[in-house]
Amino acid sequence: MSWNKVAVVGAGLIKFGELFEQSYEQMAAGAFGAVLGAVDKGIDRTAIDAVIVATQRGSLWGQEGIGGNTVPTAIGLAGVPCTRVENACPSGSDAFRIGAMVVASGVHDVVLVIGVEKMRDKSTQEGLLARAAAGHPLYNRGETAPVLFAPFATRHMHEFGTTPEMLASVAVKNHHNGCLDPYAHFQNEITVEQVLSSPAVCSPLRLLDCCPQTDGAAAVVLTTAERAHEFTDKPVYVAGFGVATDHPYLHEKSTYVGLPATTLAADRAFAMAGVGAPDMDMAEVHDCFTITEILDIEDLGFVEKGKGGPASLEGETALDGRIPVNPSGGLLAKGHPIGATGIAQLTECWWQLREEAEGRQVAVRNGFALQHNVGGRGSGVSVVNILTRNP
Amino acid sequence: MKPVLVLGVGSAAPSLRLSASEVGTAWGGGGGRAAVAVCDADEDTLTLAWRAAVGALGAAGVDAGAVGGLWWGTTRPPFAEGPSHAFLAAALGCGPGTEGALTSGSPHAGMEALAAAWDAVAAGHVETALVVASDAVVPGLGTAAESSTGAGAAALVLRAPADAGNGTAGAARLSGRVTRSLPVLDRYRPDAGAATEDVYDGRLFREEVYLPLLAEAAQAVAAGGPAVTAWAASDPDGRLAGALARRLGAPLASAPVQAALGDTGAASPLLGLIEALAGGDTAGANGTGARLVGAVGYGGGRASAVTVEVSRPVPGARPVADLGPGRAAGYVEVLRARGQLEPLAEPIPMGVPPGGAAFVRGNVEMLALLGARCGACGTISTPPSIHPTCTGCGGSQLEVVPLARTGRVQTFVVNQTMPPPFQAPLPLVVVDLDDGARLMVQGSPVDAAELAVGDEVALSLYRYALERGVPVYGYKALRTGRTGDAGGGRSAEEVAR
Numbered sequence: 001m002s003w004n005k006v007a008v009v010g011a012g013l014i015k016f017g018e019l020f021e022q023s024y025e026q027m028a029a030g031a032f033g034a035v036l037g038a039v040d041k042g043i044d045r046t047a048i049d050a051v052i053v054a055t056q057r058g059s060l061w062g063q064e065g066i067g068g069n070t071v072p073t074a075i076g077l078a079g080v081p082c083t084r085v086e087n088a089c090p091s092g093s094d095a096f097r098i099g100a101m102v103v104a105s106g107v108h109d110v111v112l113v114i115g116v117e118k119m120r121d122k123s124t125q126e127g128l129l130a131r132a133a134a135g136h137p138l139y140n141r142g143e144t145a146p147v148l149f150a151p152f153a154t155r156h157m158h159e160f161g162t163t164p165e166m167l168a169s170v171a172v173k174n175h176h177n178g179c180l181d182p183y184a185h186f187q188n189e190i191t192v193e194q195v196l197s198s199p200a201v202c203s204p205l206r207l208l209d210c211c212p213q214t215d216g217a218a219a220v221v222l223t224t225a226e227r228a229h230e231f232t233d234k235p236v237y238v239a240g241f242g243v244a245t246d247h248p249y250l251h252e253k254s255t256y257v258g259l260p261a262t263t264l265a266a267d268r269a270f271a272m273a274g275v276g277a278p279d280m281d282m283a284e285v286h287d288c289f290t291i292t293e294i295l296d297i298e299d300l301g302f303v304e305k306g307k308g309g310p311a312s313l314e315g316e317t318a319l320d321g322r323i324p325v326n327p328s329g330g331l332l333a334k335g336h337p338i339g340a341t342g343i344a345q346l347t348e349c350w351w352q353l354r355e356e357a358e359g360r361q362v363a364v365r366n367g368f369a370l371q372h373n374v375g376g377r378g379s380g381v382s383v384v385n386i387l388t389r390n391p
Numbered sequence: 392m393k394p395v396l397v398l399g400v401g402s403a404a405p406s407l408r409l410s411a412s413e414v415g416t417a418w419g420g421g422g423g424r425a426a427v428a429v430c431d432a433d434e435d436t437l438t439l440a441w442r443a444a445v446g447a448l449g450a451a452g453v454d455a456g457a458v459g460g461l462w463w464g465t466t467r468p469p470f471a472e473g474p475s476h477a478f479l480a481a482a483l484g485c486g487p488g489t490e491g492a493l494t495s496g497s498p499h500a501g502m503e504a505l506a507a508a509w510d511a512v513a514a515g516h517v518e519t520a521l522v523v524a525s526d527a528v529v530p531g532l533g534t535a536a537e538s539s540t541g542a543g544a545a546a547l548v549l550r551a552p553a554d555a556g557n558g559t560a561g562a563a564r565l566s567g568r569v570t571r572s573l574p575v576l577d578r579y580r581p582d583a584g585a586a587t588e589d590v591y592d593g594r595l596f597r598e599e600v601y602l603p604l605l606a607e608a609a610q611a612v613a614a615g616g617p618a619v620t621a622w623a624a625s626d627p628d629g630r631l632a633g634a635l636a637r638r639l640g641a642p643l644a645s646a647p648v649q650a651a652l653g654d655t656g657a658a659s660p661l662l663g664l665i666e667a668l669a670g671g672d673t674a675g676a677n678g679t680g681a682r683l684v685g686a687v688g689y690g691g692g693r694a695s696a697v698t699v700e701v702s703r704p705v706p707g708a709r710p711v712a713d714l715g716p717g718r719a720a721g722y723v724e725v726l727r728a729r730g731q732l733e734p735l736a737e738p739i740p741m742g743v744p745p746g747g748a749a750f751v752r753g754n755v756e757m758l759a760l761l762g763a764r765c766g767a768c769g770t771i772s773t774p775p776s777i778h779p780t781c782t783g784c785g786g787s788q789l790e791v792v793p794l795a796r797t798g799r800v801q802t803f804v805v806n807q808t809m810p811p812p813f814q815a816p817l818p819l820v821v822v823d824l825d826d827g828a829r830l831m832v833q834g835s836p837v838d839a840a841e842l843a844v845g846d847e848v849a850l851s852l853y854r855y856a857l858e859r860g861v862p863v864y865g866y867k868a869l870r871t872g873r874t875g876d877a878g879g880g881r882s883a884e885e886v887a888r
Contacts, residue, residue, distance in 0.1 A: 125736070125810045126810075139753070139757065139774060139777075139831075140819075140831055141813075141833065141855045141856065141863065141865060142806055142809060142813050142817050142819055142833055142855070143806075143819065143831075144806060144808065144809055146804070146806070146808075147804055147806055147819055150804035151802040151803060151804050151819075151821055152802070154802045154803055154804060154844065155801070155802040155844065158802070158844040199807075200805075200807045201807060201808045202804050202805070202806045202807060202808060203804060203805040203806075203807065203816075204804075205804075247782060249777075249831065250821060250831045251773065251821050251822075251829045251830050251831040252772075252782050252829070256801065256802045256821070
């Protein structure tokens, strides 16, 4: 493309979890501190030309008036240009894409992309479950977050013979990876049996098929490839990205064994990067539920449609597997603070490509990593970003 | 009295049954095997009325759009003051110009609805009238009425007799009507009261009110004509109607309804009438001519008696046994279903206030189950208000059409984790309707364990929830059968009734 090549010169996050003791603003400051500390050659905060902030909910859930001005003042950047991005579950990854386009455009040289989300200031009843009373005033009554994905599990099982054990194997793998990630919400191993005996939440999904409600913040610093070496000798580059949309209501889906927005977004990202799924060394994908990761690895082209269950069960997506998926622990173990999720996934990709992921480091052969989110009503929006360490 | 024709009838019962022994266990004392019908949490007088009316219209072969007026009698309209009639009319698919009225105030409301519809047809104001009587009286906790108060609905389609030579005779016709009233206080409910107060003195009510008033109305309506061959009558405690029939000297046809459902309030005399119409001794088999059936309804100091000349089996008239045995429920379940036992947990307020603009835009399409058919590609997008363009091709030549009521399960979930007012387990079902449209609707908890991809389902109107104190209605997909499994599930006809 004719735009400026964009580099990631710093990435960092705070430990995810139920951060009752931290405010939205304190989490943002923590992530900003983490990303400044991650820039190899150091960076002065005054070098930041613009801020893109990703927050899907308000800092106090229900007060949706949080705008672009909340974060800069909280992190000591008052006066700096800032825009808030809200694009459902891919809010963080879309903020990253937009930040990259800002740098590529030449308007701003050094851009901070920061995702911050307070999920646990509201109880579960008032939080995700309140979806049951959202949408068209009379349509889809009783629809909670798992309802957006469980119908795909039902159909996937019906068409491909996918089993509860296959779903469970995704949770077991990601919890294992989370034990190796000091930033993960959950730091405990689980077994297939534990998943299968956990309470039914939204059949066929059980409690351990679902990601937790997690507070968190993550940030990256983007700049042009030309200026990257002012900040680091190991920059990671933005190779490509794609966004796609789909119908918002479940009854409008063209398929119940895949999420077409994911495939469309990935096709665009791969085309932009000039690579394909087999070139990826690892992927951080949207595993809000176990079935989602199975759909993702099929829709992204890592495995054939219908084979996601067996591939997961057989370890193809493990740290030492053919295509390591969610080495960070994923949404299932690391957590899903919505606005921060995509940026935290990109931080994991940044570490993996720099081979700094310690006990969960995967083999880097081709130098490419893929990050993916899908979400919104009916999984109606997906974002895929591809990073590379190749100059 | 100008006679009018009865083209068809329909009836409905709610899904729960409360046995007297359950009540006895709860409060101590007696019991017995008798049971009454009770609305489940997703049923009320509107959903019962809808089912009975859909059945009657189908039996009569009358399209809802041809109904000139809807007369609905119930002591428990879903809104004590509010859009009850408009909601039911819209859900039935009656047009915005539908005439008629909601009658209420006592269990006499069912007979008042019948009388008003009769008069409107006889006067020529409407050609075809739909009469519905439905009730689900809430008795006081621990009162004798708990073991006798039931729920149910009856519907009749009326039309004026055709001009001579037109040929439409009708299977039955309403021929006589008499009303008597007496200013007495028996069963009543004060303003804002939740439970109906029981009669002050059962013996007093029987000897001084019920028997004399109903007998007088019944004898007056039958006077001078052929003998009434069977009676149906309101029966507040389950023993009164038998005594009335003995006094009138003709068999009581409504006893099976009372035994199966309990006192169905405003619906009681009309459900009893349908039971009489469904009787096996209908004339025609032996060619001896018409039967004459009488129905007497009582409530609030008023008694009305009607006679119906029956010349052949009335379409839709089925004995109460055909409505099925229902599901035996425990006392606590019944209290919860009636709203007499509520969790302290604060319900999650619905996203859009019930009086808000989104409801104004979105209510009719949900009640009447409408879709938007694309003139270019034929795709049906649902619901219309949120689909200004076709979901198939993006076209904007859209025509609003009623959706099919049967289809197959594309996929589903069973939600076990929801805040109040939702109750688990709640299936949510993506249904491929027979007209090619697709919907996502709630399923029935009864089907939760057995539901499977490919199952045949039928859509029926239910109360989704009471939110902010307001009933919210929508369609539920009920399993009617499993692909390749002729024995499984209910028939679409069973679901419809």
